[in-house]
Amino acid sequence: MTFVNINDLRLASKKRLPKLLFDYIDGGSLSEETHRRNISDFSKLRLRQNVLGEYAEPDLTTEYLGSKHPLPFMLGPVGFLGLYSRNGEQKAATAAHAAGIPLCLSNFSIASLADLRRVTAGELNFQLYLLDDRTLCEDFLSAAESAGVEKLFVTVDTAITGIRERDVRNGFRSLTHVTPKLFASMCLRPRWLLEMGPGGMPSVRAVAHRNDFGKGALEQAANLSRRIDKRVSWKDIEVLRDRWKGKLIIKGILAPEDAVSAQNIGVDGIVVSNHGGRQLDGAMSTITALPAIRAAVRPDFSLMLDGGVRRGSDIIKAIGLGADGVMLGRAYTFGLAAAGKAGVEHTIETLRREITVTMTLMGVNSIADLKKRGRDLIIEDERLTPTKDESLFQTE
Numbered sequence: 001m002t003f004v005n006i007n008d009l010r011l012a013s014k015k016r017l018p019k020l021l022f023d024y025i026d027g028g029s030l031s032e033e034t035h036r037r038n039i040s041d042f043s044k045l046r047l048r049q050n051v052l053g054e055y056a057e058p059d060l061t062t063e064y065l066g067s068k069h070p071l072p073f074m075l076g077p078v079g080f081l082g083l084y085s086r087n088g089e090q091k092a093a094t095a096a097h098a099a100g101i102p103l104c105l106s107n108f109s110i111a112s113l114a115d116l117r118r119v120t121a122g123e124l125n126f127q128l129y130l131l132d133d134r135t136l137c138e139d140f141l142s143a144a145e146s147a148g149v150e151k152l153f154v155t156v157d158t159a160i161t162g163i164r165e166r167d168v169r170n171g172f173r174s175l176t177h178v179t180p181k182l183f184a185s186m187c188l189r190p191r192w193l194l195e196m197g198p199g200g201m202p203s204v205r206a207v208a209h210r211n212d213f214g215k216g217a218l219e220q221a222a223n224l225s226r227r228i229d230k231r232v233s234w235k236d237i238e239v240l241r242d243r244w245k246g247k248l249i250i251k252g253i254l255a256p257e258d259a260v261s262a263q264n265i266g267v268d269g270i271v272v273s274n275h276g277g278r279q280l281d282g283a284m285s286t287i288t289a290l291p292a293i294r295a296a297v298r299p300d301f302s303l304m305l306d307g308g309v310r311r312g313s314d315i316i317k318a319i320g321l322g323a324d325g326v327m328l329g330r331a332y333t334f335g336l337a338a339a340g341k342a343g344v345e346h347t348i349e350t351l352r353r354e355i356t357v358t359m360t361l362m363g364v365n366s367i368a369d370l371k372k373r374g375r376d377l378i379i380e381d382e383r384l385t386p387t388k389d390e391s392l393f394q395t396e
């Protein structure tokens, strides 16, 4: 099968993964409204087409979170990549680094930062959940420092795990070992089983030394999510701000007032995110939330966006509306699950090509130009937004 776009990779990953894993990646919470809107709200925006400018290959280099990168997107934190493909974290990191972009390693990963350092010298970021066990959090931070991580993303939209009905039905997170039913569903996916089976059940390296988290990724995953601290508040972010000397980025902001609080506390940036529609179902899509957040914070305050990005044009729209860069979630995870490292490379290349073609046809020569002209290039579909009150661009 040739993978023409990200949806082809999604369909291929569905064929390759046991149902329990595909549903864990693909699903959202409750009715999955926010998950769907993250994707579909990009379609409410139109791109300005300017012609007969002098042709130049668009320059995709840009700066986000204080560093220059050859592409306006990076790979965001996705848990348990090593369950979808053997050494999945290593494959994603090396594919990202070959393209010159960073990977942010999820706190809930099979491989540790040290494992990744053995295979790549590229830019690694780390995503942290504040667990009730702060000693363990301190271990994570020390490991990040030893691995040369400069940017720490702290995820704050998971005070409690959203109800993901597909996972409830499949028993994900309540299963602690491979049951006969789970084994039967794995046998329906022989290519995945042949790759993953021989090494046995992977475990989460970062908590492998902790017996209280159990053994094997399934049990450790269930325990890790149970241990996320429900009482995390801005005070904890202040403590973390003092503790972490590198860049600190808050992931999971959707309201302008929270973005302003983050800025006031002195973090280096935020990710406008609703966790890919996996947490508060009914929350705004991220692309809809972005303009008001951009308007509320300082122009130089770093904004990243994730959620629903499946096309290069989605990335152009997010940057046009004020994001400095975009983070991929499911898009590259489908690539990894479908075809390993080559699948992640294919995701990156597909989006790079789509961005290039779209910018060329828009008559935009560089991401810098896109950032400068911004909202002039992104037009709301008037039929979908009949009154000003419902405008996506409403900033108050």
Ligand SMILES: Cc1cc2nc3c(=O)[nH]c(=O)nc-3n(C[C@H](O)[C@H](O)[C@H](O)COP(=O)(O)O)c2cc1C
Binding pocket: 024, 025, 026, 038, 076, 077, 078, 079, 106, 107, 108, 127, 155, 251, 273, 274, 275, 276, 277, 306, 307, 308, 309, 327, 328, 329, 330, 331, 333
């Ligand atoms: C399978 C899966 C696991 C995820 N695990 C994490 C995680 O460990 N930490 C985190 O901050 N976000 C996690 N996320 C959320 C992503 O970082 C990101 O916010 C989201 O996937 C963006 O939406 P998109 O997948 O529609 O692009 C996960 C998302 C998925 C799909």
